[in-house]
Amino acid sequence: MAIIKGPFPRNEYLRRLLLVKSEMARREVDALVVSDQHNITYLSGYTARSAYVPQALVVTAKEDEPVFILRRMDAPAAMHQCFMGREKIIAYPELLIAHQDKDGYDAVIDYLQAAGLAQGSIGLEQYDLSTLTVEKFRRRLEGTRIVDCTKAVTWIRLVKSELEIEVMREAAAISDAAIARAAEVIRPGTREADAFAEIASVLIRGVNGKPGTRLEAIAICATPRTGTCHIPWSEDIFREGSQVNIELAGSRHGYCAALMRTYSIGAPSGRLRRVHDVQVEGLDAALSAVRPGATCSDVANAFYLTIEKRGLSKESRCGYAQGIGWTEPTASLRDGDVTVLQPNMTFHLMLGNWIDEEFGYVISETFRVTTTGVDVLTSAPRQIFQVW
Amino acid sequence: MAIIKGPFPRNEYLRRLLLVKSEMARREVDALVVSDQHNITYLSGYTARSAYVPQALVVTAKEDEPVFILRRMDAPAAMHQCFMGREKIIAYPELLIAHQDKDGYDAVIDYLQAAGLAQGSIGLEQYDLSTLTVEKFRRRLEGTRIVDCTKAVTWIRLVKSELEIEVMREAAAISDAAIARAAEVIRPGTREADAFAEIASVLIRGVNGKPGTRLEAIAICATPRTGTCHIPWSEDIFREGSQVNIELAGSRHGYCAALMRTYSIGAPSGRLRRVHDVQVEGLDAALSAVRPGATCSDVANAFYLTIEKRGLSKESRCGYAQGIGWTEPTASLRDGDVTVLQPNMTFHLMLGNWIDEEFGYVISETFRVTTTGVDVLTSAPRQIFQVW
Numbered sequence: 081m082a083i084i085k086g087p088f089p090r091n092e093y094l095r096r097l098l099l100v101k102s103e104m105a106r107r108e109v110d111a112l113v114v115s116d117q118h119n120i121t122y123l124s125g126y127t128a129r130s131a132y133v134p135q136a137l138v139v140t141a142k143e144d145e146p147v148f149i150l151r152r153m154d155a156p157a158a159m160h161q162c163f164m165g166r167e168k169i170i171a172y173p174e175l176l177i178a179h180q181d182k183d184g185y186d187a188v189i190d191y192l193q194a195a196g197l198a199q200g201s202i203g204l205e206q207y208d209l210s211t212l213t214v215e216k217f218r219r220r221l222e223g224t225r226i227v228d229c230t231k232a233v234t235w236i237r238l239v240k241s242e243l244e245i246e247v248m249r250e251a252a253a254i255s256d257a258a259i260a261r262a263a264e265v266i267r268p269g270t271r272e273a274d275a276f277a278e279i280a281s282v283l284i285r286g287v288n289g290k291p292g293t294r295l296e297a298i299a300i301c302a303t304p305r306t307g308t309c310h311i312p313w314s315e316d317i318f319r320e321g322s323q324v325n326i327e328l329a330g331s332r333h334g335y336c337a338a339l340m341r342t343y344s345i346g347a348p349s350g351r352l353r354r355v356h357d358v359q360v361e362g363l364d365a366a367l368s369a370v371r372p373g374a375t376c377s378d379v380a381n382a383f384y385l386t387i388e389k390r391g392l393s394k395e396s397r398c399g400y401a402q403g404i405g406w407t408e409p410t411a412s413l414r415d416g417d418v419t420v421l422q423p424n425m426t427f428h429l430m431l432g433n434w435i436d437e438e439f440g441y442v443i444s445e446t447f448r449v450t451t452t453g454v455d456v457l458t459s460a461p462r463q464i465f466q467v468w
Numbered sequence: 469m470a471i472i473k474g475p476f477p478r479n480e481y482l483r484r485l486l487l488v489k490s491e492m493a494r495r496e497v498d499a500l501v502v503s504d505q506h507n508i509t510y511l512s513g514y515t516a517r518s519a520y521v522p523q524a525l526v527v528t529a530k531e532d533e534p535v536f537i538l539r540r541m542d543a544p545a546a547m548h549q550c551f552m553g554r555e556k557i558i559a560y561p562e563l564l565i566a567h568q569d570k571d572g573y574d575a576v577i578d579y580l581q582a583a584g585l586a587q588g589s590i591g592l593e594q595y596d597l598s599t600l601t602v603e604k605f606r607r608r609l610e611g612t613r614i615v616d617c618t619k620a621v622t623w624i625r626l627v628k629s630e631l632e633i634e635v636m637r638e639a640a641a642i643s644d645a646a647i648a649r650a651a652e653v654i655r656p657g658t659r660e661a662d663a664f665a666e667i668a669s670v671l672i673r674g675v676n677g678k679p680g681t682r683l684e685a686i687a688i689c690a691t692p693r694t695g696t697c698h699i700p701w702s703e704d705i706f707r708e709g710s711q712v713n714i715e716l717a718g719s720r721h722g723y724c725a726a727l728m729r730t731y732s733i734g735a736p737s738g739r740l741r742r743v744h745d746v747q748v749e750g751l752d753a754a755l756s757a758v759r760p761g762a763t764c765s766d767v768a769n770a771f772y773l774t775i776e777k778r779g780l781s782k783e784s785r786c787g788y789a790q791g792i793g794w795t796e797p798t799a800s801l802r803d804g805d806v807t808v809l810q811p812n813m814t815f816h817l818m819l820g821n822w823i824d825e826e827f828g829y830v831i832s833e834t835f836r837v838t839t840t841g842v843d844v845l846t847s848a849p850r851q852i853f854q855v856w
Binding site: 127128129130132152153154155156157159160161173174177178206207208209210211212214230271272273274276277280281284285286290291292293294295297299305307308309310311312313315395396397400407409412414417434437438 | 515516517518520540541542543544545547548549561562565566594595596597598599600602618659660661662664665668669672673674678679680681682683685687693695696697698699700701703783784785788795797800802805822825826
C-alpha cells in the first residue's frame, strides 16, 4: 500500500513529543491522554474528520511513539497519516459507536489498564472533556492519580518550528490568492453563493502547485449584514453600493493562515473610508509593537490606543494564537494578556470591528514573531477592494 | 435594516418549542438551558458559526419565545436569523472571551439569576457540556435543582415537520447534483483537489435556484485510500484503474441530506462489482423494512442478513438519524437499537463498508419514514459510476 504520510518528517514529531514529555515530567504524569483533535494532529499528523466520536493519543515517558486509539472505521486513515508505526494504531470495535452504556473512551481506559499505566498517574485534558467522559475515567480508574492537563499540549503548540512556519506560509499564499479572487467575482447582480463558490475553489485548488488540504469556514458578510461576523453566505445577490466583509483561511495539513479584507461595490462611503484609514494605522502600530519580550497585551494596546486617539474603539480582542485548526485557545491579543512573545509564535491579528448592528469593517493579517520583530505571512494589499 | 430570517415561519418554531416545553413539564424543569449548537438552530433558526465560544438559549414554560444569550460580536447575526424579537437577544461583553476566570456561561448564569429562574429547577444538556461548565453551574447555582436534560431536545428533533422535510428535499437535490458532477470531473490525471473544487461548487451554488447554505465536510477517498472514510482529499492525482469513494451532503438552512457513491476509472474490478451487487441488494432489503412500527434494529438487520447470506459482512452501523448538522446523535440503524420508526423520522442509510485497510465501498441514501413505508429523498442512480 502506497502510504502518503503527513508533511513533516519523523524527527519533527519526536521533537514535539519531547516537549510534551518534558511537561509531563514537570507535572509528574506517567501517561498523558490527548483527546483534543488539534493536539492529536500536532503529535501524530492525523487530520481525518473523526473527532465526533471518542479518540485519543496516549503519550508515555517510556515510549518514543504515542499510541492512537480510535474507531475501527478510522484506523486505516490513521495508518495513512500518522508518523507512528502501524502497531501503534489501536482500533476499537464499531460496537462502541452509539452504544447505550459504553463508548470509545472505555477502549482508552481498557488500554491504560492493560498497558499497566493505571498504576501510575494519568494526565487528562479534563476541563475540555465532557462531564460524561471525566466521570467515566474517575469511576473506572478509581485509585489512579488523575492530573488535570487541560491545554498543556495546546500551549506547547504556540511556538512553531521552522517546518510549521513553512506550511503556514503556504497556507498564507492560498489566503492571499483567495482574497484577490474575491475582488474578481464580487459584482452587482451576482449571487453570494456563486461568488463564494469561486473563492472556495481557490482555497481548495491552492497555489504554487500546493492545494489546500481542507476548506475552512469562510465568512462573507455583505450589506445589510456587515455588522455580523460568523453568519453564512445568504441567498441574496450583491447590489450597487453594497459592502462585503470577507474572512477566510487557506489551510495546509491542518494549519491555517487567516485573512480578512473589506470590499466595496462602487465608491466606499465616507464612513467606511475613515474607519479603514484609522484601522490601518492601528494595524501598523500593532505590528510595530511585535517583538520578542513584548506581551500580547502590548500589541493589542498599540492598536487600541492608536484608534482611540482617532475616535474609534473596538470592543473585541485583537486576535489570537493561530496554527492548527484556526484559533488556538491559548494566548490572545487583548488587554491584560501578559503572554510574552517569543520567536515563531504565530497569531491572527484580527482587527474586525463590528461597530454597530448594521456596520462593520474587517482587516487582518497572520504574522509570526521573529528574533527581532515581526514577519507578516499574509500579503494582500491593505486596501478597501473597490469593484464595479 | 432588511432582515433575512430563516426558512421557517414563526409558528413552526412555536410548534417545536411547545414540544420542548411539554418535555420540560414531564421532567419538572422550569427553565431549560439549550447549549448544543444544532438544538439552538432547531429552536431559533440561528446557523452562524459561533459555537466555539459559549452561547445558550434559555427556554421557559412561561414565555413564548426563548432568550438567546451569546457573544456581543455574534448578537447581530442572531438578530438577522432568529425568529424571536430582538429584545430576546442578549449580548454578553467581549471581555468574557479568553478571560482568565470567566466565560460566556457566567452571563447565562447571571441571566438565570436576574430573571428569577434560579429559584426554580434548571435543565442542562449536562453530559455534553465540558466539566468546566457543569462545575460552574453547580458552584454558582448552589441550592438550585439542576436536572440533566442531555439530548432531550435532540430526541424531539428526530421527527420532522413537513416544512423540515421540504428543506431536506432541497438539500437532497443538491446532493444528487454533486454526485452527478463528480462523474464528470473524476478523470485520470486530474488532481483530487481540482475535482473536489468542482464538486464543492455544486454543493455551494445548489440547484433549482436554491443555493447550498453551508459546505459540509466531503470525503473523497481514492485508491489507495478506499479503506478510509473520513480522510481529507489528498495532493494526489487520480489514475487509470483508481476507485474513488465519495460521501457528501447538500445543506439547506442547516439541514443535511447525505449521499455516498463509488466511482471507478475504467472497468470496476470483479471484487468491486460483486460487493456492489450484494450491497445494493442489502440496500433494497433495508428500505423495504422501513415502515412505522418497525425498529431501527429491524432495518439494520434486514441489511446485515441479506449481505451475510451472500458472504459479505459490515462491522459498522447502517446509519443514523439525520437532519440539522449531519449526524443526529440519537437513533442509530444498528442491531439492538429498538427506537420505533414513526412517520417523518429521517435517516442517512449509510452503507459504507470498509472491508479491509486497502478496500472499501460506499453507497447510501437519505430517507424519511412515511405513514406506510419509505420515501427516499436522494435519487442518484444506484450504480458504480464508471468514468474514463
